[in-house]
Amino acid sequence: MTASKTPLLDGIREPAALRALPKSQLRQLADELRAELVDVVSVTGGHLGAGLGVVELTVALHYVFNTPDDRLVWDVGHQAYPHKILTDRRERMRTLRQGGGLSGFTKRAESVYDPFGAAHSSTSISAALGFAVARDMKGGDNNVIAVIGDGAMSAGMAYEAMNNAGALNERLIVILNDNDMSIAPPVGAMSAYLARLVSSRSYRGFRKLGKKIAHWLPRPMEKGVERAEEFARGMVTGGTLFEELGFYYVGPIDGHNLDHLIPVLENVRDTKNGPILVHVVTKKGKGYPPAEASADKYHGVTKFNVLTGEQKKSNSKAPAYQKVFGEALIAEAKKDDRIVAITAAMPSGTGVDLFAKEFPRRTFDVGIAEQHAVTFAAGLAADGMKPFCAIYSTFLQRAYDQVVHDVAIQSLPVRFAMDRAGLVGADGPTHAGSFDIAYLGALPNFVLMAAGDEVDLMNMVATAVQIDDRPSAIRYPRGEGMGLERPLIGTPLEIGKGRVLREGTSIAILSYGTRLSEAMAAADKLAGYGLSATVADARFAKPLDRDLVNRLARNHEVLITVEEGAVGGFAAQVMQHLAMHGAFDKGLKIRPMILPDRFIDQDTPEKMYESAGLDAAGIVATALGALGREQEAAAARMAISG
Numbered sequence: 001m002t003a004s005k006t007p008l009l010d011g012i013r014e015p016a017a018l019r020a021l022p023k024s025q026l027r028q029l030a031d032e033l034r035a036e037l038v039d040v041v042s043v044t045g046g047h048l049g050a051g052l053g054v055v056e057l058t059v060a061l062h063y064v065f066n067t068p069d070d071r072l073v074w075d076v077g078h079q080a081y082p083h084k085i086l087t088d089r090r091e092r093m094r095t096l097r098q099g100g101g102l103s104g105f106t107k108r109a110e111s112v113y114d115p116f117g118a119a120h121s122s123t124s125i126s127a128a129l130g131f132a133v134a135r136d137m138k139g140g141d142n143n144v145i146a147v148i149g150d151g152a153m154s155a156g157m158a159y160e161a162m163n164n165a166g167a168l169n170e171r172l173i174v175i176l177n178d179n180d181m182s183i184a185p186p187v188g189a190m191s192a193y194l195a196r197l198v199s200s201r202s203y204r205g206f207r208k209l210g211k212k213i214a215h216w217l218p219r220p221m222e223k224g225v226e227r228a229e230e231f232a233r234g235m236v237t238g239g240t241l242f243e244e245l246g247f248y249y250v251g252p253i254d255g256h257n258l259d260h261l262i263p264v265l266e267n268v269r270d271t272k273n274g275p276i277l278v279h280v281v282t283k284k285g286k287g288y289p290p291a292e293a294s295a296d297k298y299h300g301v302t303k304f305n306v307l308t309g310e311q312k313k314s315n316s317k318a319p320a321y322q323k324v325f326g327e328a329l330i331a332e333a334k335k336d337d338r339i340v341a342i343t344a345a346m347p348s349g350t351g352v353d354l355f356a357k358e359f360p361r362r363t364f365d366v367g368i369a370e371q372h373a374v375t376f377a378a379g380l381a382a383d384g385m386k387p388f389c390a391i392y393s394t395f396l397q398r399a400y401d402q403v404v405h406d407v408a409i410q411s412l413p414v415r416f417a418m419d420r421a422g423l424v425g426a427d428g429p430t431h432a433g434s435f436d437i438a439y440l441g442a443l444p445n446f447v448l449m450a451a452g453d454e455v456d457l458m459n460m461v462a463t464a465v466q467i468d469d470r471p472s473a474i475r476y477p478r479g480e481g482m483g484l485e486r487p488l489i490g491t492p493l494e495i496g497k498g499r500v501l502r503e504g505t506s507i508a509i510l511s512y513g514t515r516l517s518e519a520m521a522a523a524d525k526l527a528g529y530g531l532s533a534t535v536a537d538a539r540f541a542k543p544l545d546r547d548l549v550n551r552l553a554r555n556h557e558v559l560i561t562v563e564e565g566a567v568g569g570f571a572a573q574v575m576q577h578l579a580m581h582g583a584f585d586k587g588l589k590i591r592p593m594i595l596p597d598r599f600i601d602q603d604t605p606e607k608m609y610e611s612a613g614l615d616a617a618g619i620v621a622t623a624l625g626a627l628g629r630e631q632e633a634a635a636a637r638m639a640i641s642g
Helices: 015-019 023-044 049-053 055-064 081-095 124-137 156-168 189-199 201-215 219-237 240-244 258-269 289-293 321-333 352-358 370-382 393-408 436-441 454-466 516-527 546-555 570-580 605-612 616-626 630-641
Strands: 071-074 144-149 172-178 248-254 275-281 339-343 363-365 386-390 415-418 447-450 472-475 499-502 507-512 533-537 540-542 558-563 589-593
Touching: 015 055, 015 081, 023 049, 023 055, 023 081, 023 258, 049 055, 055 081, 055 144, 055 172, 055 258, 071 124, 124 144, 124 156, 124 172, 156 275, 240 248, 248 258, 258 275, 321 339, 321 352, 321 454, 339 352, 339 370, 352 363, 370 386, 370 393, 386 454, 393 415, 393 436, 415 454, 436 447, 436 472, 436 540, 436 570, 447 454, 454 472, 499 516, 507 516, 507 546, 507 616, 516 533, 516 616, 533 546, 540 570, 546 570, 558 570, 558 616, 570 589, 589 616, 605 616, 616 630
Parallel strands: 071 144, 144 172, 172 275, 248 275, 339 363, 339 386, 386 415, 415 472, 447 472, 507 533, 507 558, 558 589
Antiparallel strands: 447 540, 499 533
8 A cells, every 4th residue: 555545444434335445446445454453453452363364355245245234244253353343343443352342252232233243163154044044034135144264163063054054055155264274275366267267157057057967867977977077176176075065165265365355255145046165265464474473373462562563461470370270280290191181272271282382292182172172081081091171161161061971970080171260351251251160060079179379270280180080170260360489289189178268256258269369358358347257268169168168157147158150159059058957047147249140241350350249349348238237338349449
């Protein structure tokens, strides 16, 4: 783009304005869009590399298709920032992933151009098929387009959807954004020509005529002609797998060449029968040298300097919990060669990447396939290995049947390490680990642990290594620990035993997880109200430390449980035990503090927990309220929060 050219992006509020441009100006628009994306994410942080890779594809899709009437469904959504800029959200982009701002993913409540919300992968084809069937049932004529990346195509759900779409022969367009698979021959002028040819109406009409003629041939000759055509087309364009699933395959084409992209998309838009897959090859981080040079193509970044690409670093000296987990697992694995690590496309997010550097042959990244990861781990455990299955709490939800059927019922010692427990900040409710305490706590014979700090996380890794007769799970949050001095290796804990950190007389605070520091702060504040507080760290939700719970209930007027989870979790275990043992008959005032019955939008973790009432101020207010000191409770929250 030269300085003499009039900027185009300033005139684009919605895709209709984009469609009014001549094709000759789309290259300039794409360049401006890429520069805007880099500038935005340098201020907000977030997902950058994937968005850079789909700039031209985004421009082409909105140019060719009549969005929002034509439904454009993005898989995962972390590549949708360019889409947001072009769909009347440019002015709000610098609020991305912040409280009250734009979501980092597609979100139905945010825009009519986001027909389906996402953040977990491999949902786009299923959702798009739903839109296509609904269109046909209502007599509509709009197009439905799903954009899915090669990583998301590693999940079984994508193939289940394609199989169903092929069987239904629905009019549906799937764009496979291939930036890593390398499943296709090199792209270039010839492949672009072939893609235009096979996607054209004339070719498809000729192919249809050929099939009609072949139908009148003897059966063996008819099948032979069909197979010859499929083989010949597969040899020059690829796509045999997708053809077998019932999709008409087009590609591969260069996803950064608008002269190649637009004619193909126009051809498939004008095709009115059957599902089509367009194979587009792109490059993550395209057009921004620091991202192109980075090993992860700047997939997820903090705020950074646009000129150098240098990312802002935390000033904290405390290690991230995933680093503590990775290092603790390495220390244990040096003593026990049966320990293996499994993750589902999140090696760096879980700390498994550290383990992989030390033990590459004992590390397995299975791709975005959580169901397979769990049953794979179960098979390893059944043959005497010690698998640690490291998956985000919110992603483990996708494999719950495997946890129940393949692990719990068989009592296999799979060790689950659940990162992102509790509220996660900028990624919002789609990534919040809100439900694992409840959904795993419902399963018999599970050992459930939650670390109160980074040292206890090390101890829980060591504990899980020792549990050979049943499954176990450790939950820990996103973010940094307390900065405690760590030993070289963890010390196994006594199963089902908590600890008391502070002794008091009137209020008992029983914490499960990393709200422990807030519980200690609340005890300090309660002293100012003349209330002596005991603070205990449960460590285990199952088996529950019944002796500790009984002692707290017996010796205090108020018992408050605190957890970073939804209803049905740790508090439910405590109250079930107390109800069965008559504690409520003795006048105990018990107050469970859990996440509220709503999804909490993105913000800083501190503000999210304040909104949830799970901070020191909330604990103090809960204690005062339990004692009937309602006015003081309200004033306490106001004073402490302020």
